[in-house]
Amino acid sequence: MSTIGTEAIEGFNPSHETVQSTRDRLRAGSVVVLLAALAGIPLVANDYWLNAVLIPFLIMSLTALGLNLLMGYAGQASLGSGGFMSVGAYATYNLLLRLPELPLPVSLLLGGIISGLVGVIAGLPSLRIKGFYLVASTLATQFLLEWLFNQYGWFSNYSTSSSISAPRLAFLGHDLSSPTGRYLLTLTTVVVVTAVAARLARSQTGRAWMAIRDMDTAASVIGVPVSAGKLKAFFVSSLVIGIAGALWAFAYLGTVDARSFNLDRSFQVMFAIIIGGMGSISGNFLGAAFMIFVPILLDHFGGGVFGGAVDPGQLENFQKALFGALIVWFLIKEPRGLAALLSRAWTRLASRINR
Amino acid sequence: MSFFIETLVGGLLAGVMYSLVAIGFVLVFKASGVFNFAQGSMVLCAALTFVTLRDKGIDFWLAALITLAVMVLIAIAVERVVLRPLVNRPQITLFMATLGVSFVIEGLAQIVMGASVHELDLGIVDTPIEIGGVQVSQFDLIAAGTAGILVVALSIFFNKTRVGIALRAIADDPQAALSIGIRLQTLWQIVWGVAGFVSLVAGLLWGARQGVQFALTLVVLKALPVLIIGGFTSITGAIVGGLIVGAGDSLAEIYLGSLLGGSVSTWFSYVLAVAFLLIRPAGLFGEAPIERI
Numbered sequence: 001m002s003t004i005g006t007e008a009i010e011g012f013n014p015s016h017e018t019v020q021s022t023r024d025r026l027r028a029g030s031v032v033v034l035l036a037a038l039a040g041i042p043l044v045a046n047d048y049w050l051n052a053v054l055i056p057f058l059i060m061s062l063t064a065l066g067l068n069l070l071m072g073y074a075g076q077a078s079l080g081s082g083g084f085m086s087v088g089a090y091a092t093y094n095l096l097l098r099l100p101e102l103p104l105p106v107s108l109l110l111g112g113i114i115s116g117l118v119g120v121i122a123g124l125p126s127l128r129i130k131g132f133y134l135v136a137s138t139l140a141t142q143f144l145l146e147w148l149f150n151q152y153g154w155f156s157n158y159s160t161s162s163s164i165s166a167p168r169l170a171f172l173g174h175d176l177s178s179p180t181g182r183y184l185l186t187l188t189t190v191v192v193v194t195a196v197a198a199r200l201a202r203s204q205t206g207r208a209w210m211a212i213r214d215m216d217t218a219a220s221v222i223g224v225p226v227s228a229g230k231l232k233a234f235f236v237s238s239l240v241i242g243i244a245g246a247l248w249a250f251a252y253l254g255t256v257d258a259r260s261f262n263l264d265r266s267f268q269v270m271f272a273i274i275i276g277g278m279g280s281i282s283g284n285f286l287g288a289a290f291m292i293f294v295p296i297l298l299d300h301f302g303g304g305v306f307g308g309a310v311d312p313g314q315l316e317n318f319q320k321a322l323f324g325a326l327i328v329w330f331l332i333k334e335p336r337g338l339a340a341l342l343s344r345a346w347t348r349l350a351s352r353i354n355r
Numbered sequence: 356m357s358f359f360i361e362t363l364v365g366g367l368l369a370g371v372m373y374s375l376v377a378i379g380f381v382l383v384f385k386a387s388g389v390f391n392f393a394q395g396s397m398v399l400c401a402a403l404t405f406v407t408l409r410d411k412g413i414d415f416w417l418a419a420l421i422t423l424a425v426m427v428l429i430a431i432a433v434e435r436v437v438l439r440p441l442v443n444r445p446q447i448t449l450f451m452a453t454l455g456v457s458f459v460i461e462g463l464a465q466i467v468m469g470a471s472v473h474e475l476d477l478g479i480v481d482t483p484i485e486i487g488g489v490q491v492s493q494f495d496l497i498a499a500g501t502a503g504i505l506v507v508a509l510s511i512f513f514n515k516t517r518v519g520i521a522l523r524a525i526a527d528d529p530q531a532a533l534s535i536g537i538r539l540q541t542l543w544q545i546v547w548g549v550a551g552f553v554s555l556v557a558g559l560l561w562g563a564r565q566g567v568q569f570a571l572t573l574v575v576l577k578a579l580p581v582l583i584i585g586g587f588t589s590i591t592g593a594i595v596g597g598l599i600v601g602a603g604d605s606l607a608e609i610y611l612g613s614l615l616g617g618s619v620s621t622w623f624s625y626v627l628a629v630a631f632l633l634i635r636p637a638g639l640f641g642e643a644p645i646e647r648i
Contacts, residue, residue: 128636132447135447137632263576323458327455327458328459
């Protein structure tokens, strides 16, 4: 699954060495260009683009990153992402509401940490069971959390409707509730968290996760702390997903609603990382882009081509079938997802430049 | 006390309905080691096809036969297109592939046959009858009887017929089975076809109970805890697990629900299943896997 092995072998060949360093420079350069573009977008894009396309894309990328750390790096499959998102959203909501003196980033981080701790509890069964048995146990978490937030009014401050409006977002006196403000808040958070996560994945912790993923029995034999590694993965993953959930509620929807964090959301996140590429950082962004942009494109073209003759329900069914087929196709043809396609494209480009 | 017994019996009978779906899973898992998430959408697809045919005025048995043919075609297609290229991949990959398959089946079935709720009348009267002072739903009794017949038929099929014995050989050791000339692919198609038949039966009974609608796919989520409790490889386990989940759900809804404020049945069976997992990871009747490096 990972590229580490092949890279080590390619390193023996001096001509490959230069291809590789060119490729790495190309990749780093593209990341810088992309970041600059994302930071500059509010100057040109209108509110629709920020609100309906870019903000959900960024937040979905962050959620995918969270799940990818758990599933792609540590090999622990989970369908509880929606639940962890709701923990992050409700925790941050209550922190903003009950401790208004805390600055926004602190509330976000604390909300994430609370979600991470819930993740550790939800991850306890992973010490004894694995594979889709674990999927079932994360489903238990998903359903339990959904029920909890619907059932007990304390979490939503006894609001009469099941959805509650988010408190005003502000940091250091700047109001962040405009589309640009919410976009910049999301972008900053995503960049910071992604940078930290990418470092973590390359650290000893990340290596231990990959060992557990590839074969946990073997990992424990050579002295990798398997239990601690699994729980750490659950903590970090739920922390990231929790922050994403808070952003989804405050920066995207503007309301906290348990229904927007249901099982369908968990499926969506899982599909994003399968399509994007498990065990890869860039895959999260590619997969999230796919999950967010394709439905929007289908909506536009579906409306345009058939002139509104196709009802939205049919279009939704079509989209469902298409996504299902794509999942199967990716699993068969490209188990490492869009990220692998991208990585191959970079290598090809680099060897062309070096020739 | 009689209220307790009534709740218990109602729950047990509802559990049989879960078992019906769970049996389909067990069949596929035993033969190919795949946890087939698409079983729920196969139930929907079967019920939807049947109802659409019936609405067109086609005779009951003919409609059932055509539906069965459709299910077998789906089974063959799934084996050809999805399972064959994924042989020897990790179980979790196969599971995710069936997740994709379930989306395809749900999407296509609703594109072709519409998403509106259909009534399905099997001609079973659902008036409660009294047995020993306990009110029992007649429909549930018939469903339980059907499940019983199905289990007996499947046991005979697995233990006495040539195909069934070959299937057990594959479940036991695929390599050895292949080396003595058992055709793996044909047998997978057969087993998925039988699973299609089981989902037809489950689809008819569930459809008659709830109406044929998208929510039928959610029975897969009810069947999962049943499988975990019973074990993925045992039909007996599916039945026992279904009974435990059914009884647990309805008792929890009455006694725990009043303490916690209702609707605990959405998660209760899962928590129960996780508790079982922690004590017996292979389920009550399942076989514990052996780990090799």
